[in-house]
Amino acid sequence: MMHRWASREEYWGYLATFLYTTQTAPIREPYQDLDALLRGKDFFILTTNQDTQFVKLYPEDKMAEIQGDHRFFQCAACCTDDTWDAVEPVREMISAMGDGTAVPGDMIPRCPHCGGEAFPWVRGYGNFLQGKKYEHQYDKISRYLLEHKDRSILFLELGVGRLTPMFIQEPFWNLTLAYPKARYIAVNDRYDFLPKQIEDRGMVIVEDIARVLRDARNAMEKGGVNSYD
Numbered sequence: 136m137m138h139r140w141a142s143r144e145e146y147w148g149y150l151a152t153f154l155y156t157t158q159t160a161p162i163r164e165p166y167q168d169l170d171a172l173l174r175g176k177d178f179f180i181l182t183t184n185q186d187t188q189f190v191k192l193y194p195e196d197k198m199a200e201i202q203g204d205h206r207f208f209q210c211a212a213c214c215t216d217d218t219w220d221a222v223e224p225v226r227e228m229i230s231a232m233g234d235g236t237a238v239p240g241d242m243i244p245r246c247p248h249c250g251g252e253a254f255p256w257v258r259g260y261g262n263f264l265q266g267k268k269y270e271h272q273y274d275k276i277s278r279y280l281l282e283h284k285d286r287s288i289l290f291l292e293l294g295v296g297r298l299t300p301m302f303i304q305e306p307f308w309n310l311t312l313a314y315p316k317a318r319y320i321a322v323n324d325r326y327d328f329l330p331k332q333i334e335d336r337g338m339v340i341v342e343d344i345a346r347v348l349r350d351a352r353n354a355m356e357k358g359g360v361n362s363y364d
Contacts (some may be wrong), residue, residue: 136260144237151238153229154255157186157205158222166192167294169350172355179279183295183302185257199272201302203257209264210246210255216266218256219247242356284314292321294344296329311336322347 140146166188180189180198185205189198193327207218228238244253254261256268258292263269290307304321311333312320319337327341340347 139298142237143243144240146231146352147228147243148235148237150255151225151232154205154221154225157228159226160188162191163190165345165348168345168352170358171352172348175241177283179276181276181303183299196275199276199336201269201272201276202259203255205257207268208244208253209251209256211252211261212249213264214246214249218264218268219246219253221253221255233260246297270301270363280310285316287316288314288318290317290319292319292323294323295321296323297326308333 136150138146138149138270140149160268169190179199180193182189182198185200185203187205189200190204191208196234206220206222208221209218215261223240224244228242231239231242245251246253256264264308290311292304292307295302295304307319307321311317312330317336319333321337321339322344323339323341324343325341327339329339
């Protein structure tokens with residue numbers, strides 16, 4: 136993303152290829168295994184992934200994308216609170232490039248309000264638009280949590296690192312401590328880190344997520360795991 140491209144046409148050639156790859160990628164095996172484990176259960180997905188894997192599995196009201204989504208554009212300068220479709224423009228850029236590496240200049244996505252360049256609605260590479268769409272994502276997860284605060288609830292954290300613990304990991308710790316019937320499980324291939332305050336209500340599995348989910352699914356399908364309500 137930060138490479139000094141020779142032209143904006145080449146930059147957008149790369150960006151369109153990157154977005155198209157994630158927009159059209161099939162659902163990967165770990166996501167399928169997680170879906171099998173969740174089937175028939177009351178659940179909600181909170182994700183910082185932007186790669187559209189979860190939206191290929193679940194309706195919008197079952198998930199919150201708090202770091203953006205590769206299916207949408209925003210104004211790079213945040214001149215407006217609007218986001219708009221990126222799927223069709225990306226498909227058209229890929230088609231126009233053919234075997235080349237640059238898009239035609241007149242196909243570079245532009246903001247319909249100020250005429251400046253657009254940018255994917257994702258955090259990490261530019262001015263992420265934290266407007267109404269962003270706030271709606273937090274509204275969804277907040278409503279779900281309030282509705283379930285007195286029920287048995289498992290906070291399952293998958294792959295959160297120490298770079299951005301404030302989006303999922305730390306809220307899960309606090310909620311596990313605050314909710315009377317909450318439990319917490321983290322799966323991470325690197326960090327065995329569990330706050331002392333929730334040691335009796337949580338655990339960390341240090342292992343590859345794909346392997347853990349596949350083993351859990353196999354055990355469930357063989358009848359060796361009880362469902363968690």
